[in-house]
Amino acid sequence: MRYNRAPIGFTLLTMNDKTGTMAQALQEIHDFLPCVTPQRWIDNALANQDLMLIDHAHCEKKAASTALSLMYRYVNNFDLLNKMSRLAREELRHFEQVLAIITKRGVEYCHLTPARYAACLRAAVRIDDPGRLVDVMVVGAIIEARSCERFAALVPFLDEELADFYSSLLKSEARHYRDYLALAEKANGGPVAARVEEFTAIEKQLILEPDNEFRFHSGPVG
Template structure:
């Protein structure tokens, strides 16, 4: 896992600010609620790609597996929340995913390439944050977040490979656009704590 995590650190434009880790430790119930939302949204994204791109066999297979894994993670987060008396509830969405999607082109194949790049970045950032949080959490949460690293790293790789396939080659130019946006979203202060937010003001 060390090699995969190093690859993710090399891929992302920056590390999670330490202030965000402090925020997460101060808002663990909120972190779990939003984490559950993130897993559900990840499954929904995978399913929507399966519905839209029915002729892409490799995408269908990878997204089907990814959706199952994300829903399993959703169930695992809910189980942890239930044991801790944390109620799953609605939350306003973070600016993170919406901020990345602002850069997505409207027509295919550019749209598919960009959506897959966004997926890769979100999965990579999730993996990086699980790893950053784990040493600071209680044993149950630390073990759970550590257990997620392998699948999140694979999801990042799957999305990136599919983006390259859809583009017919390297995606470095588009990737640079999204990574620049991602850096700002991660480093700039936020008014509400979320799993993918920047540090709180």
């Protein structure tokens, strides 16, 4: 079964966005990312919602773990420590919320093999600092931006409970994207457009090329 893709503006009609703040944030993310999520991935997600929720829970847990790891590595970077501390708390709260939905729906939470997405992006990260920190922050910004874009793309097609939940995540995901990008620019001492261009070129391939198994950050399957 195929579902017609709603434009991002239609998604905004499902949210209380009287000030237009969310519309602006989503447009910024749309401009930052190299492509939109393919329709075929949307179809995959809607046909595999239990799997999507399980992998989403894993993604939230991994995001919190990444933030904590960065806090341990960069102990003298107070801006990073504050931003990552808040991010880790929010991601773990999101994990709890997804887990509650999974439990309510009678879905068995289980281990999943990860998508190739994050590993392929991180493979291009430089080894030594400050380049390493810049690249890790750019990768974090891309992952958060893509998560936000996919939540927004899915909202019009989901049941009310899940649509409301995914809508509620957009604001924090957009802020996480901005926090990572700001930390990248600070570590670089200026704009990071060249690194963003390099990593988004990799990301575009990962999003558009077919994958063997469906995951929240996979390419289309089938």
